[in-house]
Amino acid sequence: MASIISISGLTKRYASGHVALHGVDLEIEEGEIFALLGPNGAGKTTLISIICGNVTGTEGSVTVAGHDIVRDYRGSRRAIGLVPQELHTDAFEKVMSTVRFSRGLFGKPRDDALIEKILRDLSLWDKRDAKIMELSGGMKRRVMIAKALSHEPRVLFLDEPTAGVDVELRRDMWALVRQLRETGVTIILTTHYIEEAEEMADRVGVISGGKLILVEEKTALMRKLGKKTLTVMLADPLPAVPAELAQWDVTIKGDGHELEYVFDTQAERTGVSSLLRQLGDLGIAYKDLNTRQSSLEDIFVGLVHRDADAAEAVA
Structure with missing residues (x-):
């Protein structure tokens, strides 16, 4: 599939000397759900902010839907909808009005039928006249x-x-x-909830230390990279x-009542069957x-720790 976002050599260096991003290269395909995972301070929000034009990169290039984010800011920004982590809304504005206004900011003609559909899809139609x-x-x-x-x-x-959102609402989202993906929209998701990425993502990117x-x-x-654990009672x-x-x-667990064998998925057939055969013998x-x-969270934690250990070894 064609790339809708193309990132090459993207670096963000602050005046303090802190480097938030180190030469990031990434291609995101049109119509996919891409999950970007990383611990706090890893560079997730910085990367998104640069792509969306809210932060200026130091080096490198980014194109969105064929538009360079610097040379054709308006074109790239029109292709993007952003739902930031922080809630920024006009407290006294009504739901319908604020969503309609957001559409107008991008020069789009009024389309009440579309706004109604969006509000209904988000279970907001009954709240359309409520103040934020x-x-x-x-x-x-x-x-x-x-709005996005x-x-x-x-x-x-x-x-x-879904930060601060209950489980039921998270499932709705x-x-x-x-x-949205079925309509062709490309989704880029950052999350601390690894199960979100495991549930929804087509591809996963892990960012650590920029x-x-x-x-x-x-x-x-x-x-x-996944592992399986066989427990023999x-x-x-x-x-x-x-x-x-040997x-x-x-290893022996449960006061001698359990044998635990951890293996990679590629060795599943030969390792497990031969182990059980040996037990019989x-x-x-x-x-x-x-x-x-093993879950995606297990893999993620292992990758981040491995990267941190490698960084310490170099230092």
């Missing part, structure tokens, strides 16, 4: 999304969209994001791991088996 100050935090965030969608952008940035340390298709990432407890099981690097009976797949 009368809404709950979750509803205010929905208004921010409605009002000018029909091709790219939607969601910076921590996930459903909305999927609907460096993009990995970009991978989600399922491929989990297949390549024994019929009788073992006082120690038999020497014959090659599998198993040793006369070790078991009454149950349980496997657990």
